[in-house]
Amino acid sequence: MTREIHVISSMATRALLAELAEAWHARGGAHVRVESVGGVDAARRVAAGELFDVVVLASDAIGRLAEGGHLVAGSCTGVVQCEVAIAVPQGARRPALGDEEALRTAVLDAGRIAFSTGPSGTALQQLFTRWGVLDTLRHRLVQAPPGVPVARLLAQGDADLGFQQLSEFVGMPSIEVIGTMPPGLEIITTFSAARCRGGSHADDVLAWLDFLRSSATDDAKRRHGMTPVHP
Secondary structure: OOOEEEEEEEHHHHHHHHHHHHHHHHOOOOEEEEEEEOHHHHHHHHHOOOOOOEEEEEHHHHHHHHHOOOEOOOOOEEEEEEEEEEEEEOOOOOOOOOOHHHHHHHHHHOOOEEEOOOHHHHHHHHHHHHHOOHHHHHHHEEEOOOOOOHHHHHHOOOOOEEEEEHHHHOOOOOEEEEEEOOOOOOOEEEEEEEEEOOOOOHHHHHHHHHHHOOHHHHHHHHHOOOEEOOO
């Protein structure tokens, strides 16, 4: 019988996990089937008892699942960190982003502003609240549905300025990444992996998690716009 590890993740790590799953299998490891969906949906499905071997999500979501008893105790491990980046449709004007005032001006000048669900979107709205402009911007904010990349909204002309994890912009067509958040306003999310209660193939899962956090994966993580985390 073919050995298979079933992984559920948020979209931010989708491309990275797909590449690392192939690399692991090429090394003789078990087949890894990765299902990537919106982070909110992934957490909900794990909490509802749907069977997976591994879950990879933002660390705060992993923490909530652990508190709810849905993960194997002590199995959580950091994998990567990723910054929120800012992008525009290809060929559009590229606003300055060098400091907080420049970013505030770019946001207030933008027609429609796309952002994602999850921790990065929450942090962005908190920033707008601190600036006192959330109500002013509300009718111009476009929140991407779970599983829909902000890059798609930019490419389709549904937004003029987009905020999302850098990893979700890498390689996307018809957009231009113009930078990350300016100094002092960085939005950085740590993504962690953990074993799900009720999962199987414990030995294979432990070996996969060891590989996932190993230095052998560092180059792939950086290519996907992420920073390796070595617990």
